[in-house]
Amino acid sequence: MIDFQHPIATQNLINWFQVNNRKFPWRENFSPYSVTVSEFMLQQTRAEAVVPYFLQWLNVFPDWNSLAIAPETKVLSLWQGLGYYNRAKSLHNLAKIIVSNFSNCLPSEKDQLIQLPGIGQYTAAAIRVFAFNLPDVPLDANLLRIFARILNFQQSINPSSAKKILYNYGLASIPNITSPRIWFSALMDLGSLICLPQNPICSACPLSVICQAQTPSRLPVKPKRKQIITILEHRAIYFNKQHIFLQKSDGPRWNGLWILPTLEPTPSDTPVATHRYSITRFHVNMNIYLRPTHNFPPPKFLSPIPYSLLSNIPLPSPHRKSLEICKNFVLSQSLQ
Ligand code: SF4
Numbered sequence: 001m002i003d004f005q006h007p008i009a010t011q012n013l014i015n016w017f018q019v020n021n022r023k024f025p026w027r028e029n030f031s032p033y034s035v036t037v038s039e040f041m042l043q044q045t046r047a048e049a050v051v052p053y054f055l056q057w058l059n060v061f062p063d064w065n066s067l068a069i070a071p072e073t074k075v076l077s078l079w080q081g082l083g084y085y086n087r088a089k090s091l092h093n094l095a096k097i098i099v100s101n102f103s104n105c106l107p108s109e110k111d112q113l114i115q116l117p118g119i120g121q122y123t124a125a126a127i128r129v130f131a132f133n134l135p136d137v138p139l140d141a142n143l144l145r146i147f148a149r150i151l152n153f154q155q156s157i158n159p160s161s162a163k164k165i166l167y168n169y170g171l172a173s174i175p176n177i178t179s180p181r182i183w184f185s186a187l188m189d190l191g192s193l194i195c196l197p198q199n200p201i202c203s204a205c206p207l208s209v210i211c212q213a214q215t216p217s218r219l220p221v222k223p224k225r226k227q228i229i230t231i232l233e234h235r236a237i238y239f240n241k242q243h244i245f246l247q248k249s250d251g252p253r254w255n256g257l258w259i260l261p262t263l264e265p266t267p268s269d270t271p272v273a274t275h276r277y278s279i280t281r282f283h284v285n286m287n288i289y290l291r292p293t294h295n296f297p298p299p300k301f302l303s304p305i306p307y308s309l310l311s312n313i314p315l316p317s318p319h320r321k322s323l324e325i326c327k328n329f330v331l332s333q334s335l336q
Pocket residue numbers: 146149150194195196200201202205206207208211212213216
């Protein structure tokens with residue numbers, strides 16, 4: 001085992017972090033609520049993209065209580081653009097539980113945290129480190145990469161046994177001279193700025209004195225990527241002069257959000273536009289068809305939404321984007 005408590009490496013990293021730390025609003029307020037919101041938003045989303053959403057969220061929902069009593073529509077509306085809406089719903093449920101069962105105080109024990117909605121091993125560790133400053137290891141992609149490289153770890157990092165080795169190494173790495181919060185913030189920034197997935201800048205790395213990687217760009221060893229699958233879907237915009245007709249989704253991905261209904265096109269149908277977007281390993285080509293209601297009566301499961309309310313209701317990004325793409329077509333035909 002390489003000695004991560006190497007005093008020069010430790011001091012190098014702390015000195016480096018003092019100069020190079022990234023400024024994020026969630027690093028200005030370490031309340032459990034604020035840290036939890038940031039960790040939910042940061043799952044699957046880049047930190048820079050999260051900043052405006054985080055600031056707006058804290059403005060509208062400054063604490064557990066204000067979030068707990070908010071209607072779900074408002075919660076989902078504020079989450080629009082971040083995707084993966086189950087995170088918003090879990091955060092909403094979490095707030096209700098924290099208010100009703102924990103007197104507004106998030107627990108710090110891992111066993112308790114992982115019983116709560118939306119909190120897995122990683123988020124529990126991140127909350128313990130960043131909110132409560134307790135020793136734990138938020139083993140994200142940055143930390144996995146850094147630890148695998150320092151140890152020249154040649155096994156796949158996917159099995160839980162490998163993660164356990166790297167987790168234990170991370171736990172042993174926390175030095176006495178600084179707090180877990182600062183230590184892991186420094187490592188995460190090192191992963192984002194220096195120990196990059198491709199072409200790490202080893203010549204500028206404060207941990208080069210202990211790093212054993214021979215060919216760092218090949219580490220960590222990862223399982224093969226899953227194949228990308230392309231999907232074609234057809235969706236309709238039903239509209240008249242006053243309304244767009246939308247479906248309230250009860251599907252697993254967009255449950256509770258308003259979506260464009262699917263459609264079986266006839267051979268004579270021509271899409272007015274095609275919107276391309278990606279979800280996980282799926283590339284979706286969404287063909288969009290216009291359905292003015294004077295020619296195409298809307299199905300009963302659709303609800304008329306006044307144009308003036310469209311910006312206030314939660315729509316998944318691909319569907320909102322499709323409406324924006326087709327706005328001029330809809331406007332020109334609704335005036336006829
Ligand atoms: S020396 Fe290079 S590979 Fe090793 S931790 Fe630093 S940047 Fe990463």
